[in-house]
Amino acid sequence: MTLTRIAAAAAHFGRDLDYDLGRIGKLIADARAAGAGLLVLPDAAIGGYLADLRHPDPAALPPAFKPDDPLLDQVAALAREMVVCVGYCEADGDLRYNAAVALTxxxxLGRHRKVHLPAAESTVYAPGDSFAAFDTPVGRVGMLIDYDKTFPESARTLALDGAQIVACLSAWPASITNQAPKLNQDRQSRLFDLYDCARAAENQIVVVSSNQTGAVGGMRFLGQAKVVGPGGNILARTWAKAGLAVAELDVAAEIAAARRVLNHLSELRPATYRSER
Structure with missing residues (x-):
């Protein structure tokens, strides 16, 4: 039996890089104290998210960093033996990507650029073009960012590439167009949880879902960080408050148990599915 402790973070991050690095360091220290081998931080933990999702101000965008920026080395130094997934804005020439990196x-260890861009985000970021899993000390991992998890094909591609754990990094707000008086009544709050559990259950994998908290502009971020088992069951969660959701499990054994009778990936019938719109 190989038990692994997995942590998903709910926390607020903004434009103050010193603050962000301090918060990242504190979350890594807290996860280490809890015995975690994997910590998934939110999307845009370095530099913050867009201040306005509907009409992004070109003069107020998050800072963009090259893939080899020394700031990422600082996060790696903090991570030490732990696998840490963190989101940031990545610069590639004149293009910007909503990106994530997994490191120790x-x-x-691995990188991802957000593929699915909602609303006006496509006016700020270029889309990524692939989903790929990679090997880590805690098992084979894949990453999704925000809206990526809305599409079943995203997590399915990672599962077919051998991912045992899918890290979902988010800066996911409550509904902007139809605000509810309480977050637990919000449509986006319900969907955030639904997608996490569905992606885990349909692929029989572990989903580790982080998210931002607090408010920026007219957006309220949901929190609701969680670890979901391969049966779609929530093993640990933070609700709306900042903090860590930590769960301990034998990832390979839990997946094997979930797939013992019904193995969704081996029972796929791809020849019967339409491959084009």
């Missing part, structure tokens, strides 16, 4: 003190 030994360096980068």
């Amino acid at each position: 003190g030994d360096g980068v």
Whole structure:
């Protein structure tokens, strides 16, 4: 039996990079104290998210960093033996990507650029073009960012690539167009949880879902960080408050148990599915 402790963070991040690095360091320290081997931080934990999702101000965008920026080395140094997934805005020439990187003190293990861009986000970021899993000390991992998890094909592609754990990094707000008086009554709050559990259950994998908290502009971020087992069951969660959701499990054994009778990936019938719109 190989037990792994997995942590998903709910926390607020903004434009103050010193503050962000301090908060990242504190969350890593807290996760280490809890015995976690994997910590998933929110999307845009370095530099913050867009201040206005409907009409982004070109003069107030998050800072963009190259893939080899020394700031990521600082996060790696903080991570040491732990696998840490963190989101940031990535610069590639004149293009910007909503990106995530998984790293340890030994360096980068994997990268992802957000593929599915909602609303006006497509006026700020270029879309990524792939989903790929990668090997880590805690098992084979894949990453999704925000809206990516709305599409079943995203997590399914990672599962077919051998991902045992899918890290979903989010800066996911409450509904902007139809605000509810309480977050637990919000449509986006319900969907956030629904997607996390569905992606885990349909692929029989572990989903580790982080999210921002607090408010920026007219947006209220949901929190609701969680660890979901391969049966779609929530093993740990933070609700709306900042903090860590920590769960301990034998990832390979839990997946094997979930797939013992009904193995969704081996029972796929791809020849019967339409491959084009």
